[in-house]
Amino acid sequence: MNGAMDDRTSISRSGPRTLAIDVGGTGLLRAIADLTAPLPSFDRISIGFPGVIRDGRVITAPHFGDRRWRDFPLAAALSKRLGKPVRLLNDAEVQGFGIVKGRGLEVVLTLGTGAGTAVFRDGVLMPHLELAQHPIRGNQTYNDYIGSKALRRDGAKKWSHRVRMTIKILNSLLHYDVLYLGGGVSKFRDKLISGMIANGYERDYAEQTFRQLEGFGSYGFPESHAASFALIAYASSWLKCHHPDVFCAALLNAQPMGFYAPAQIVRDARDHGVDVRPVCVNASRFDCTLEPTVRGNRFAVRLGLRMVRGLANTDIAAIVAARADQPFASIDDLWRRAGVPAAALVRLVEADAFRPSLKLARREALWAIKALRDAPLPLFAATSDREAKTVPEAQEPTVALRPMTAGGEVVEDYGHVGLTLRSHPVSFLREDLRRGRIVPCAEAMRACDGRWLETAGLVLVRQMPGSAKGVMFVTIEDETGIANLVIWPKVFEKQRRIILSARMMAVHGRIQREGEVVHLVAHRVTDLSDALASVGDRDAIFPLPHGRGDEMHHGSPGLDPRSLPPKGLTTRDIHIPGLHIDAIKVKTREFR
Incomplete structure (x- = not known):
């Protein structure tokens, strides 16, 4: 020494x-x-x-x-x-x-x-x-x-x-x-530092890394636990890097699980070049599946019927079995061959599952279902069997229905699938936000250290670790990405109601940057939930598979009652169970 x-x-x-x-x-x-x-x-x-x-x-x-x-x-x-x-x-x-x-x-x-x-x-x-x-x-x-x-x-x-x-x-x-x-970690010092230097790292950085490892010492987790977790983490990282399509489908089929909800998984996959396709009555199976694309080295992910909220497993099995190798030609054809009740068809309509193959928008499909019962009349069923084709019970006149607004389609996606492949909800509010000098999340996270600015987004996660001494960490999201917020105790106590109940918020504060770690330290928080509620009335022109989605599961129990949102906000993700909605309501995860 x-x-x-x-x-x-x-x-x-x-x-x-x-x-x-x-x-x-x-x-x-x-x-x-x-x-x-x-x-x-x-x-x-x-x-x-x-x-x-x-x-x-x-x-x-x-x-x-x-x-x-x-x-x-x-x-x-x-x-x-x-x-x-x-x-x-x-x-x-x-x-x-x-x-x-x-x-x-x-x-x-x-x-x-x-x-x-x-x-x-x-x-x-x-x-x-x-x-x-x-x-x-x-x-x-x-x-x-x-x-x-x-x-x-x-x-x-x-x-x-x-x-x-x-x-x-x-x-x-x-x-x-x-x-x-x-x-017992000290004996690996020279090997670690020399190896990191050989791989292009600076000596100071290598020595700092070793000191952090040495501080952890031979305590940490039991070696068996650490080794098992490391293997799983490596295998998951490798799979996500080389086969993001397989990784995305596997996580969706394992829901509900973990920290990330389906909307975040789908958004991340699309950001990494994975083609995600909507739920379809003629293409989707129970689970999310992989479909070939023009690129031979990567598959598209087809969302499964399991993603449709409220659709019973027995009805899904009946639809997949009846379809077999012969696609459904119409809603009436599906109803007769699968033998599912009209309520199951309504669930499929709400999830927009008839648009990809039958080219029926939500309102046109729902209009067609109104003429159906839970079971076909025996006479028409016998006629259909004899003719080997579907014989409709009634000839409905052609009706031109007013199309839904683009915002309304997004609201329905969130309410019945839990994610959207259309535009992000905040994109409908972008012009209003820009006039208020509110910058996108991605621009905020690129800003230089010490800059004062205001950004806004949907609230995904609120965390207040026990070791944080009252500091709350919040993650918000808009159509450009996410922003990480730090809310000090004084700000939290002053604006507790908004911070804990807002589904969308605008945050004015100062950028804190240390290397690649960037936070926005909140100085003032504004509730934009009313603006978010107006998305269903807004319109825009965009193709079907264009945009990103988001959602978060209900947080952990045991919160301070003062920290809970008002009792009226009982939604999971962005819908009211059992009702059609015209406003987006996001339920965030709470960690305290």
């Missing part, structure tokens, strides 16, 4: 060459002498010893199990044998000198054969705070509670829980600014 220690045992970055030794659990005087013999010349020695140290003497050495170490003058004995001055400290204290930053109260906790602790204030060691032999629970010491014997005896799950409890105890006892967790 290229450093020196003064009378207060603090860090100095220049001075004589010091040999640092970590005795560990098996070090002996002769072994140390033999190990140092072939080394280059040095001026003095620093030793980290696993035990309680006072003035160069070993007070206790519990890991060695030999009473002869008790009150042994190890520093003097080694100095006499090697002919060099020796400074003897606890091993956790020595490790701490290599990692602390020298700012505030810093605590080092090492986990190995036993547990080691060291406390530094502004880079100065606070001596005699080795806690390894102190009781922590009943008659158990820190060594007994979180040492390697406890890990082998009680298993990784219980041991990890104990480590977390120990960290909480240390925090309540010391109120530290930084905690460093050390263990």
